[in-house]
Amino acid sequence: MTVTIDRATPADIAELRQLYYAVYGPHYPTALGTDPAEMSRLIADPHTLWLVARHSGSGGLAASAAVHGEAGSRVGRLEGLAVHPERRSGGLAHALTDELCRRTLDTGRLDSVYATVRTVSAGPQRVVSRNGFRPMGVLPNAVDLNSRESLALYARHSPGVLDRRLPVTEVPAPLGPLLRTVGASLGIDYGHVRRTAPKTVPARPTTAARLEMIEAPSFVRRRFHERFPDSERWFYPLHTPNALLASDDDSFEVYAYLNRTGRYCSLIAAAPDPAAAADYLEPITRTLTRAGAGYVEALVPLSEHGALSAFLAQGFIPSALYPAMRPESDGDGFHDYVVMSRTAEQIDFREVVVDAPLQPFLDAYAAAWASTYLPTLEVAS
The missing domain is CATH 3.40.630.30 (Gcn5-related N-acetyltransferase (GNAT))
Incomplete structure (x- = not known):
């Protein structure tokens, strides 16, 4: 069955709520998929691009995703990515994410878009990775859904933005593992940044x-x-x-x-x-x-x-x-x-569950946590 991708409309709200319930159950923590008034506001918001995938014949919703922005900011947040359980093998998550990035990043409308991705399986990580997003870190215990879950932070930048980063001369030493990991992931050189107490x-x-x-x-x-x-x-x-x-x-x-x-x-x-x-x-x-x-x-x-x-x-x-x-x-x-x-x-x-590109960030967090919460032991011979 083929689908078409276009903007969400107020007439879709009731079906969107059913879609998010089918995907996330009753504990979805954001208003985008649960609050009709907020959903209506976001659909009309000129700084938010909300796309849905519709069955070409019936017009029913098969998937949904949005990039949310705000006035005065050139950062967007990819959120609400949901594919109906019966349609998960059709590449809809990739197609929606690709179209959102094409309309926001490739056009220069935004400088970057980030996503917080679930780590209960590698699937969500691979979806954003295939669309040019790269891992930036791990957020342990970040949200309570059916249980306490950790999330991963991913981001994608418009062409040339990363080349215009302002230099930093020094950072606290506990940030060292994270800087090394991000540098290796994005090809950024943080070697000149001093790690000080x-x-x-x-x-x-x-x-x-x-x-x-x-x-x-x-x-x-x-x-x-x-x-x-x-x-x-x-x-x-x-x-x-x-x-x-x-x-x-x-x-x-x-x-x-x-x-x-x-x-x-x-x-x-x-x-x-x-x-x-x-x-x-x-x-x-x-x-x-x-x-x-x-x-x-x-x-x-x-x-x-x-x-x-x-x-x-x-x-x-x-x-x-x-x-x-x-x-x-x-x-x-x-x-x-x-x-x-x-x-x-x-x-x-x-x-x-972490995909291979995310594993170094989990290791970097563990190293930073240990240096903060585990005492340094002296061994006497």
């Missing part, structure tokens, strides 16, 4: 401010856009905060996206600046863990040695590297970013 993080004052957490999505969103009209100051693009953590002395605020279904959290921005909250990463993470986040992550520029050191000091692990993720605000170069992650739950890689 993490900077000492000042002790948090004994009279530390207490944290208050506000979960009022509309209020948080309005306040966030008032504080951050320019997306250059965000940690994480393509995430809208729905939670606010504020100190009771009004010294800082942290904006986060908390997904209670998937039980994960992304730190998006801090006011008046990230340094104001750096000394409080431990209580911030503890508060989010109590709120149900088994996994917390943040994006940090590779050039920010101090910020990376602060996250390392609080048990965050360099899980992935996104080269040339963001253009500089007043030039032609691109900044590299690091995904720093921390999980409150035991990591179990026994059920993880």
